Amino acid sequence: MDRRSVYGPRDSTVLSQQAQHRSDDIPDGDLDAVLISRRADGNFWSYFNQNNMFERVQEILHQIGFYGVYRCGRLQLNQHLITALVERWRSETHTFHFRVGEATITLQDVQIIWALPIDGEPVTGIDFDRTTQQWQEYCLTYIGFSPDANVLKGSRLQTSAITSHLAAVEITYNTPQAVVVQYARAVALLLFGGLMCPDSSGNYVSLLYLSKLEDIETARNYSWGSAVLAFLYRELCNAGTKGKVAIGGALQLLQVKLT
Numbered sequence: 001m002d003r004r005s006v007y008g009p010r011d012s013t014v015l016s017q018q019a020q021h022r023s024d025d026i027p028d029g030d031l032d033a034v035l036i037s038r039r040a041d042g043n044f045w046s047y048f049n050q051n052n053m054f055e056r057v058q059e060i061l062h063q064i065g066f067y068g069v070y071r072c073g074r075l076q077l078n079q080h081l082i083t084a085l086v087e088r089w090r091s092e093t094h095t096f097h098f099r100v101g102e103a104t105i106t107l108q109d110v111q112i113i114w115a116l117p118i119d120g121e122p123v124t125g126i127d128f129d130r131t132t133q134q135w136q137e138y139c140l141t142y143i144g145f146s147p148d149a150n151v152l153k154g155s156r157l158q159t160s161a162i163t164s165h166l167a168a169v170e171i172t173y174n175t176p177q178a179v180v181v182q183y184a185r186a187v188a189l190l191l192f193g194g195l196m197c198p199d200s201s202g203n204y205v206s207l208l209y210l211s212k213l214e215d216i217e218t219a220r221n222y223s224w225g226s227a228v229l230a231f232l233y234r235e236l237c238n239a240g241t242k243g244k245v246a247i248g249g250a251l252q253l254l255q256v257k258l259t
Contacts, residue, residue: 015092022242023087035083035239036246038202040194043163044187045074053187054171060184061191064219068115069191075252082251085258091237096258105257107229113256114196116225123227125208128155135207142210143189144169144182156204159194162186185213192224197231198248228253 018024022033053070061067088096095102111118130138132149139157140146145165151158169183193205213219228250235249 015090015097017090017092020241021090022240022244025242026087033083033245034079035086035244037077037079037082037251038200038246038248039077039198039251040159040201040203040205041074041190041198043160044190044194047163047167049074051167054180056173056175056180057171057184057187060181060216061188063216064184064188064213065115065117065224066188066191068113069196070187072114072252074195075255077251077255081255081259082247085254086236086239086247089236089240091240094233094237103258105229105232105254107225109257110225110229110250110253113253114225114228116196116228117220118223118225120221120223123209123212123222123224125211128208130155138207138210142182142214143186144179153204155207156201157207159190159203159205162190162205181216184216185210188213188219195252196224196228196250200246200248202246 012018025033058067058070061070085096088098090097093102095104107118110116132152135152135155135157136146136149143162143165147157147161151161166183166186169179171180171183189205189207189209192209193199197209199206212222232249232251232253235247238244239247
């Protein structure tokens with residue numbers, strides 16, 4: 001008997017991409033290819049686990065809709081579990097195929113676990129063709145500091161530069177509101193780009209997300225939860241392909257939901 005008929009789908013009319021799926025290597029004994037779980041929030045939690053976030057900043061996070069993510073904190077990921085789940089994820093159906101049936105993570109799960117807004121405008125953006133100096137000026141305007149050129153890579157900024165800035169700013173009851181808002185934007189950027197939608201780099205966040213945080217008053221009008229779920233689905237589909245070594249996305253949600 002062909003072992004692939006045991007480990008693979010019995011009917012390939014629906015699961016038609018088995019030949020490109022990472023689970024296709026299981027019959028050959030390739031069981032040690034553990035995926036690297038990428039995230040860019042380590043420095044963030046190292047700082048805020050030792051220093052309380054001032055309540056004025058927390059209020060703005062609540063206003064944006066990110067406070068639930070902050071309150072949940074950092075969860076240590078089990079990379080073997082994540083890899084096993086990816087081996088059962090099928091991009092044809094966007095579900096995990098278990099022996100007991102299919103399962104998936106839904107928009108309702110995102111809302112319940114992280115309390116993210118799921119109604120409103122889509123989180124979309126344009127990849128602005130800005131120079132390094134223009135990105136520095138943009139950062140100075142919206143997150144309160146101008147990063148060095150060596151921590152910028154196109155429209156992406158190293159997370160350590162943002163965390164260093166946060167550590168250098170002291171927020172008190174007397175701090176001007178404009179400074180508090182800039183500080184909160186930097187925190188929100190790290191939470192979204194480092195934990196909710198981290199890419200495969202592991203240490204950069206996209207400054208394009210800032211365009212949706214420019215106006216704090218309207219930031220909650222976006223469906224952040226939908227963006228997080230769509231990003232996670234895309235990462236699961238990419239990581240399920242043969243030869244992939246890393247996965248990004250909101251893997252913390254995945255681990256909480258399916259354990």
